[in-house]
Amino acid sequence: MSKLKTKYICQECGYESPKWMGKCPSCEQWNTFTEEIYDKNIKKTNMGINRSFYTKPERIRDIKIDKEDRISTNINELNRVLGGGVVKGSLILVGGDPGIGKSTLLIQVANNMASTKLRVLYVSGEESAKQIKIRSDRLDIDSENLYILPETNIEVVKKSIEDLKPNILIVDSIQTVYSPQLTSAPGTVSQVREITSMLMGISKSLGIATFIVGHVTKQGAIAGPRVLEHMVDTVLYFEGERHNTYRILRGVKNRFGSTNEIGIFEMRDIGLVEVKNPSEMLLSGRPMNTPGTIVVPCMEGTRPMLVEIQALVSSTVFGMPRRVATGIDYNRVVLMMAVLEKRVGLQTQNMDCYVNITGGIQIKEPAIDAGIICAIASSFKDKEIDHNTIVMGEVGLTGEIRSISFIESRLKEAMKLGFTKAIIPKSNMKGLNIDNKKMDVFPVGNIIDALDIVLGG
Missing domain, CATH: 2.20.28 (Rubrerythrin, domain 2)
Known part of the structure; x- marks a missing residue:
């Protein structure tokens, strides 16, 4: 041998x-x-061009397009992230931490689509048919058009696709499926790359919308080669703390829609349930008349959301004060504290500072800068901020408050939840159309003016 x-x-x-x-x-x-x-003896496929049939170049003005056909998942939050629904023939990669709810979401999607007379094939390489049935009974899933295939051999999967001719294909997960033509183990770079390439060919040629689940590494990235994310049409990340009931579905790549949209779900005993009003969810249990807390409107795609920023400033017992940030960039918090010290005169160099975005979500946009500063100053001075007040604006290093986008959408969302006082950048007042009877708007040009309003000087 x-x-x-x-x-x-x-x-x-x-x-x-x-x-x-x-x-x-x-x-x-x-x-x-x-x-x-x-094995070096394996013959490589002929990569030469078949002269009898090949793709010819076309003028771009001669190419005819139709609006892509989309299939609704009957889950509005998922449709929003996908850009309006699932495009036929698209390849969608879903990643997330273990136990976050990827399989639960996809089995619900499979049931919803099967209920609309679409044929759905759910390929599971991690669970047996009986295990999936137990989970399906708990979620009240029992559609006659939903087929389960517990298989890891891609050749068997391809044969099942040829026989069943499904409209939707779900593979859970891509790291468990292997090709017997390759000698490497399942989950390796060559296997993942080959299996994804096969599924992409099947999706495009037969017009099957395909979901594939990808495991993630310790760093939070999808396991396998980076080319995996380049091959698919859409990449979705399922985020959230395993011990928290709320989950966020975020699109990081989408050839058929925006990558700024997010969907919010709540994990219950009946499965994942949509959160239709995330602002109300994020502000539930908010303390009233307490120093160090303020509400800030932020934007996730086209959706305005109100989030609560909490800050705690206390005397340090160590030689070097601590700076802790949760749900927000740590360096941004340090930057805002430097502005407070230099431009406002708050001496926090001997104070510990903790800043938290409640609800377990991550906020990256600079429009919450003014809210961070107001929350830190409120805790430092031990002065409460009126609970009906919202603050927004990007803060520069000289202490100026710069304009932000979607100002009217943010204000309307705040008015919907009963807020009556808003502090906004002065440069956003031009062309602003808002009902002054429902909300008092205070334009400010720098952070000192903003703190005078929220803290009373």
């Missing part, structure tokens, strides 16, 4: 090496090489 031939492949970028290396020379990551078996 001939000796097996092996090579080493980087699990991050797919770089191949005849021997093991500690650091990948391509992506410069450490300890990413794994040994895989290969």
Whole structure:
């Protein structure tokens, strides 16, 4: 028997090496090489061009397009993230931490689509048919057009697709499916790349909308080669704390829609339930008349949301004060504290400072800068802020408050929830159309004026 031939492949970028290396020379990551078996005697496919049939170049003005056909998932939050529904023939990658609810979401999507007379094939490489049935009974899922296939061999999956001819295909997960033509183990770079390529070909040629689940690494990125995210049409990340009931579905890539939209769900015993009013959810249980808390309107795509920023400033007992930020960029908090010290005169160099965005969500837009400063100043001075007040605006290093986008959408969302006082950038007043009877709007040009209004000087 001939000796097996092996090579080493980087699990991050797919770089191949005849021997093991500690650091990948391509992506410069450490300890990413794994040994895989290969056979030099396997004949490679003929990559030459078949002259009898090939694609011809076309003028762009001669190309005819139709509005892409979309299939509703009957889940409004998911439709919003996808850009209005699932496009036929698209390949959608869903990633997230273990136990976050990826399989629960997709089995609900499968049931909803099967209920509209669409044929759905759910391929599971991690659970048996009976295990899926137990979960389906708990979620009250029992559609006659939903088919379950517990299989990891891609050849068997392809045969089932040919026989069943489904409209929707769900593969859970891509790391468990393998091709017997490759000698490497399931989940390796070569297997994931090959399986994804096969599924993409099936989706495009037969017009099947395909969902694939991807595992994530310790760093939170989808496991496997980075090319995996480039091959698919849409990449969705399911976020949230496992011990928190709320989940956020965020699109980070979408060829058929915006990548700024998010969907919010609540995990219950009956499955994932849409949160139709996220502002009300995020502000539930908000303390009234307490120093160090303020409400800020932020934008996620086209959706305005009200979030609560909490700050706690206390004397440090260590030689170096602590700075802790949750749900917001740590460096942004340090920057705002420097502005407070230099431009306002609040001496916080010997104080611990903790800033938190309630609800377990991440906010990255700079429009919450003014809210961070007001919350920190309120806790530092131990002065409460009127609970009917909202603050918004980007803060520069000189203490000026700059204009922000979607100002009217933010104000209307605040008025809907009963807020009566708003502090906004002065430059946003031009062309502003708002009902002054329902809300008092205070335009400010710098952070000192904003603090004078919210804290009374």
